[in-house]
Amino acid sequence: MTSQDIISKLPYSKPFLFVDEIISISENGVEGTYYFDKDLDFYKGHFISNPVTPGIILTEVMAQIGLVCLGIYILNKEFNIATSIALTSIEIDFLKPVYPNENVTVISEKIYFRFGKLKCKVSMKNQLGIEVCSGTIAGIIV
Template identity: 70%
Template sequence: MTKEEIIISLPYSKPFLFVDEIIHIDENGVEGSYIFDEHLDFYKGHFKDHPVTPGVILTEAMAQIGVVCLGIYLLNNEFTKNSVIALTSSQIEFLKPVYPKEKVIVISEKMYFRFGKLKCQVKMLNEAEETVCQGTIAGIIKT
């Protein structure tokens, strides 16, 4: 699968698609990016005078790029629109805020992939290449 085909295969759509680009992907990991649109609804109420991206959204972006995109790649042509994806665990440490219009880079390294379960070490960097959050995320993909 190409990088573009992987993004098209994701079971998400705007406003809940947090993948703009896959920069690099291979059997050991993935790197991708996303720019947080300032008009996303959660910014209206998450610190109303000083909007910040919620941690759960940062975790979701890390999961979409770092686990789901990689899982689709690893499954190659076995992934279909009938495949089921589920988050099984996440342990994320938040270090810096992410603001509206900010571009982030997600870098994921595969820890293991067996029996449909993928576990990755994932980190998110801001445009200054500072780590804004990091941790482990695991999920299952059933085809």
């Protein structure tokens, strides 16, 4: 399964697809990127003079790359099924703001996959390599 195959199986589309590229993926983790274009709708009203990416959007990027893409890969590899993972829990620390026109990289490491539940340690770094948020995200097979 290629990176494009995985992205095509995501249950999202623009404007709610937050995965541009999967750099690497294995049964133990995934690394991918997303670019925050300045014209995204949520910037229009989030801190009018100085737009910042909302934390819930950062969380969604981390979940789509770090949990759902990895889940699709694992389910296809281990069980040869094409299904998805739904979010069940998050615990994220926000360390730095992410501004319009920034590219971020999400790195996810599998903590466990058992009984249909996937839990990952996920971090996001900005284009300077500085960690902007990190935590754990979990989901179940749907």
